[in-house]
Amino acid sequence: MKNDLSISFDKLTVIILNWNGKKDTLECLSSLQHLRHPNFNIIVADNGSSDDSVKTIRAEYPDVFILENGVNLGFAEGNNRAIRYALDQGTDAVVLLNNDIIVDPNFLQAFHDAYNSLANPGILGAASYYYDNPKVIWAAGGFWDSTILDLNHIGLGKYEHELPSDKPYEVDYAVGCALFVHKDVISKIGLMEPLFFLNFEENDWCQRAKKAGLINYSVPDAKIWHKVSASFGGESPLWKYYMTRNLLLWSKRHLPAGEHRDVILKTIKACLPSLSFLSWKAQLTLKQRYWALTNWIKQVLDRFKDPFYIAQFHGIYHYFTKKFGECPPELKIKLLSTH
Structure with missing residues (x-):
């Protein structure tokens, strides 16, 4: 028709x-x-x-x-x-x-x-x-x-x-x-x-x-x-911030609840280092587990120095705190100054 x-x-x-x-x-x-x-x-x-x-x-x-x-x-x-x-x-x-x-x-x-x-x-x-x-x-x-x-x-x-x-x-x-x-x-x-x-x-x-x-x-x-991504100068941290936050907002509006939950978990997981040591089959001593966890925490903290991970963390945080619209000026300056 x-x-x-x-x-x-x-x-x-x-x-x-x-x-x-x-x-x-x-x-x-x-x-x-x-x-x-x-x-x-x-x-x-x-x-x-x-x-x-x-x-x-x-x-x-x-x-x-x-x-x-x-x-x-x-x-x-x-x-x-x-x-x-x-x-x-x-x-x-x-x-x-x-x-x-x-x-x-x-x-x-x-x-x-x-x-x-x-x-x-x-x-x-x-x-x-x-x-x-x-x-x-x-x-x-x-x-x-x-x-x-x-x-x-x-x-x-x-x-x-x-x-x-x-x-x-x-x-x-x-x-x-x-x-x-x-x-x-x-x-x-x-x-x-x-x-x-x-x-x-x-x-x-x-x-x-x-x-x-x-x-x-x-x-x-x-x-x-x-001219792909000309407005962002490539896939910049600022681009990553909007993509992260807005994917969560979009999926909340348009996907079934279970699938939206899976999108959230996938997004959070992408920000964090692997916890693979938890699934190791070999028996670990308490000391080995302590050092594995300490190393994982160090990797997490190191990611807070990386502008792309900073962008992702804030995108997730702002989704949950319902901070939408333009990226806050202080964060925008931080993301642009580190790119």
């Missing part, structure tokens, strides 16, 4: 979130100039940049509307403000883009055509290729793998012909670097959850769409090239 709306969009809005990333944003905007779709507007939502992003972007692209958020609201709320503005202006659908991507000229039309042809469409995602290795896929949708208690990208490290289909196919979630969402979907499921701030907000959004009876799709013809 096809989508009953079967509309031709009179107004479609592309939203790019920028935070001190003017070079990437300018390259993204340059690629948007070649889009073949006839009816779209562009909003750059700036999250309080201090690198003269607003001035530079406005000078090079005077027709692009810049929504100045004033402060760093994170991915979710930074985009939410732009979505609200676009909806107030009468847009039919929004496309959220990371600023560190470039798009294929057919990118927008592919989303348009897919939405009009699919059954119960929810959130649509692009096929994302590596910017530095443009024929290799980074992600073309994703799914929750309960066997390893983790999210999995579809197509990671593969080529276009190795995707599940050359037509749009169902996924658990669309990867957040490029999302297409119709206004009727937003009306049904709401905006993104600001508690996540960064990471997992698109997974949460897609799960809410599924719970509302909609189907999320990956659209292979909607191609982008992504």
